[in-house]
Amino acid sequence: xxxxxxxxxxxxxxxxxTDRAARRVVLIAAVAVVSxxxxxxxxxxxxxxxxxxxxxxxxxxxxxxxxSDVTTEQKAAIEQAVGQxxxxxxxxxxxxxxxxxxxxxxxxxxxxLADTLTEKYAPESFETTVKTREMTCDGIPGIRKLxxxxxxxxxxxxxxxxxxxxxxxx
Numbered sequence: 001x002x003x004x005x006x007x008x009x010x011x012x013x014x015x016x017x018t019d020r021a022a023r024r025v026v027l028i029a030a031v032a033v034v035s036x037x038x039x040x041x042x043x044x045x046x047x048x049x050x051x052x053x054x055x056x057x058x059x060x061x062x063x064x065x066x067x068s069d070v071t072t073e074q075k076a077a078i079e080q081a082v083g084q085x086x087x088x089x090x091x092x093x094x095x096x097x098x099x100x101x102x103x104x105x106x107x108x109x110x111x112x113l114a115d116t117l118t119e120k121y122a123p124e125s126f127e128t129t130v131k132t133r134e135m136t137c138d139g140i141p142g143i144r145k146l147x148x149x150x151x152x153x154x155x156x157x158x159x160x161x162x163x164x165x166x167x168x169x170x
Contacts, residue, residue: 058131060155061127062129062140063151063155071148075148077148079093081142081143087130091126092128096124100117100122103121104117123150154167
């Protein structure tokens with residue numbers, strides 16, 4: 001017993017949107033945009049209030065020790081290169097006598113060692129300070145390769161979260 005197929009009429013086509021339906025779509029879109037903006041603003045406020053800050057500028061020291069056989073021309077070239085470090089302050093020269101006095105001052109608690117020091121062990125040097133957010137050996141290219149340079153160091157300052165740091169550049 002089979003029954004013949006009965007033609008089922010197609011479903012009615014959807015009615016054109018009414019003003020109420022159009023307003024609902026606009027309202028949902030507006031709520032989504034406002035929620036997105038409010039969430040972004042709260043995220044930025046939370047990041048700022050919870051401690052994100054740009055790294056502060058610090059004063060680093062660039063120290064260049066000279067070879068014992070450095071020439072006057074080499075000293076002049078080194079002094080000029082140190083002065084051209086970005087954000088560098090004044091360049092300070094330290095001769096062997098002053099260097100020896102500093103070394104003996106550092107070893108004043110060990111007179112047996114301090115008495116053995118002579119100018120032979122005290123290097124001449126150039127020093128400058130650099131005020132920047134971060135300082136590495138990459139910020140001072142070329143100085144280490146100049147003739148007459150023995151060592152090149154970047155000395156980072158002490159902070160609440162960082163001990164003093166001395167980096168020897170190669």
